[in-house]
Amino acid sequence: MKESVRIFRFIVIGTMNALIMALVVWLMMKEMSFDGDYMVANITAYLIAQTHNFIWCKYWIFPTEKKSNTWRQVLLFSIAFGMAYGAQFLFLIGLVEGLDCNEYLAQFLGLFIYGSVNFLMNKRVTFR
Numbered sequence: 001m002k003e004s005v006r007i008f009r010f011i012v013i014g015t016m017n018a019l020i021m022a023l024v025v026w027l028m029m030k031e032m033s034f035d036g037d038y039m040v041a042n043i044t045a046y047l048i049a050q051t052h053n054f055i056w057c058k059y060w061i062f063p064t065e066k067k068s069n070t071w072r073q074v075l076l077f078s079i080a081f082g083m084a085y086g087a088q089f090l091f092l093i094g095l096v097e098g099l100d101c102n103e104y105l106a107q108f109l110g111l112f113i114y115g116s117v118n119f120l121m122n123k124r125v126t127f128r
Helices: 003-031 038-061 070-099 103-126
Strands: none
Touching: 003 038, 003 103, 038 070, 038 103, 070 103
């Protein structure tokens, strides 16, 4: 598969994940009893989006002809998620707490940090 196709597919699924996450963040911060707790909303949104993300990554973004160990991929995907999420979460806290950035804007900007780290880790480690 051409790398441009892979990146396009990653952007499509990333956009779907962003919509899922935005909905969860909005529901938790505005409609549920979390009363603006952006950290809990952020953690919950990313965890929900990961199931969706793994399935699409395995079968559409990084498909492989060779036999693969799904449990190994789940483990590596979780490690990649942890690294990408950690980078995004530190970025989020730095923006909100350090630079007094709007919590919603910081959540949005963090998606780009997360997406970059996640793509590279999954391409080079999880689904190689």
